[in-house]
Amino acid sequence: MAVVLRRCSAGVLLLLLVLALVLAGGRAEAHGFSSVVYADVTSPQSGTVRVALELEYDLLVVSAADAQGDDDLFEEGDGAWQDGDLPGQVRALRDHSSTVLDYVTARFTVTADGRSCTPALHGDYTVGLRDVPYAHLTLDYTCPQADEHEIATSLFPDSEGYVKGTKAVVTYDLDLREGSAALDPERPSFSTHQTTAERFWDFFRLGAEHLLGGLDHLLFLAALIVGSRRLREVVLAASAFTLAHSVTFVLAALGLVTVPAGLVEPVIALSIAVVAGWHLVALVRRGRSATDLDTSSSSHLSLDRSGWGRLAVVFSFGLVHGLGFAGALGIDAAWSWTLLWSLLVFNIGIETVQLGLIVVTFPLLVLVRRRSPTAALWLTGTVAAVVTVMGLIWFVQRVAAS
Known part of the structure; x- marks a missing residue:
């Protein structure tokens, strides 16, 4: 079983590396040309x-x-x-x-x-x-x-x-x-x-499609997942991210916060590199062993200082991602309450897809860690490395473009 997992992990890593090389030359926006x-x-x-x-x-x-x-x-x-x-x-x-x-x-x-x-x-x-x-x-x-x-x-x-x-x-x-x-x-x-249901579905689908079509937001989520060793960590990180970007999304929709995309987009790219790099630094500094990756250890039920620090970083960058989600719909002024309701549904679509991805991927990661801690170490480390490189590439591109 361990051999199979190692081979599957190697295949996944190769696919990620190829994807990174292809996307490195792509548009810095990461959402594609749209309007x-x-x-x-x-x-x-x-x-x-x-x-x-x-x-x-x-x-x-x-x-x-x-x-x-x-x-x-x-x-x-x-x-x-x-x-x-x-x-x-x-x-x-x-x-x-x-x-x-x-x-x-x-x-x-x-x-x-x-x-x-x-x-x-x-x-x-x-x-x-x-x-x-x-x-x-x-x-x-x-x-x-x-x-x-x-x-x-x-x-x-x-x-x-x-x-x-x-x-x-x-x-x-x-x-x-x-x-x-x-x-x-x-x-x-x-x-x-x-009908009201049709209106709800319109904006729910729009939010879901935006998250799935925004590679930068997906890579940020991937960095959160691979950098979390147990369910408590990924739940807290995802909750902090959700709370933060929901706050700035609503503030932008109300016209209370306006930040140029030329500032928001580079910071989003930097957030990807920082959160993924955090996991890489932890691997190097702690020299994690197979037992460190055991998700059943009761000694890790609470967050240490580093865990709370990571949570604060995720929350801070989540505030910026909220502005990015708002920018996807061009929100730069106070809109009607009717439309604000629809924008909140848009946000629900984002959250639902995000939660679904965590529910599907994190248990698989836990399974790999329990069956083959070494394979899990290489898997999470390589994914974090690829995501870090992509974030840095996009950061440079976006700074240059702005």
Whole structure:
């Protein structure tokens, strides 16, 4: 049995090393190229649906220019973006309004009881900052009289080749209903008559997918797991991490805390390296023997000074990860209480996946430690080493990028 475990461990370690080498040359963001569309939907008068859209400016320029064959928009708009010229960006949108509107209205639609609504620009363009420039435009959709409206988006699809998995966060006060929805390529539309369960599932799934798709957060969790010798340690560490990132996530959603992504992302990368490196340092300094890895030892039921120190570090970095989770949805101002409820569901999705991963992986690690302490030593040490290296690579990349 021990031989089998050693061979399986070696295979897992080889896979991790290959993965690290592949990802080392990847994007420092670790979440992949993606974007979030924001839409606030209201009805100022009967027969009119007003949609206030916020779209990532440079993505809107290149997508609209490419789709409509408007090279002048690309040259003018991209030049203003490169120069950080916000007034110039507004001029580019205004000068090429037909191109922008043709692109947006073909991909963001409103229907009333299944009948199409006709869009028109309301007011002028503006450009604001959400760490990166976002174009703001408002569309008025003239609709037939109806009791139910459907909102659909296919903005910035994967097929354009610029981003993947674009998400749209929509808040609405329409048809005597208030709510919010999270749309993506798998669920590109919703009805104002959606149920509470559907709203819950939207944001729960969004949170779960964010954790599973965020390799940096997964590696941080892996560092917590391999650095914990017994169930008490991993439970306390996970609880500290959960409490910390939940606090900053809610504070960000309330608009009480705003930290630039240029600071948050490097610190998240550094947290991965520090927490994983903590385990490596412990292995070297203590010269752990096979008996040190025995999870049944009653002498380790309480945390020592080093354990509490690790817990404090995890909690501190958890505060920063909470800002990273908030940044995934572009939270940088106080939002409605309706949307705040949905964001809390988003956080529940994150926590559920995190707990599930611990429940599945930690017992397996305990089994390996009991059957083959030496294999467990090499397994946890190598995983910690790979995670440390990845964290340091991302830290350098993100500092350079910011």
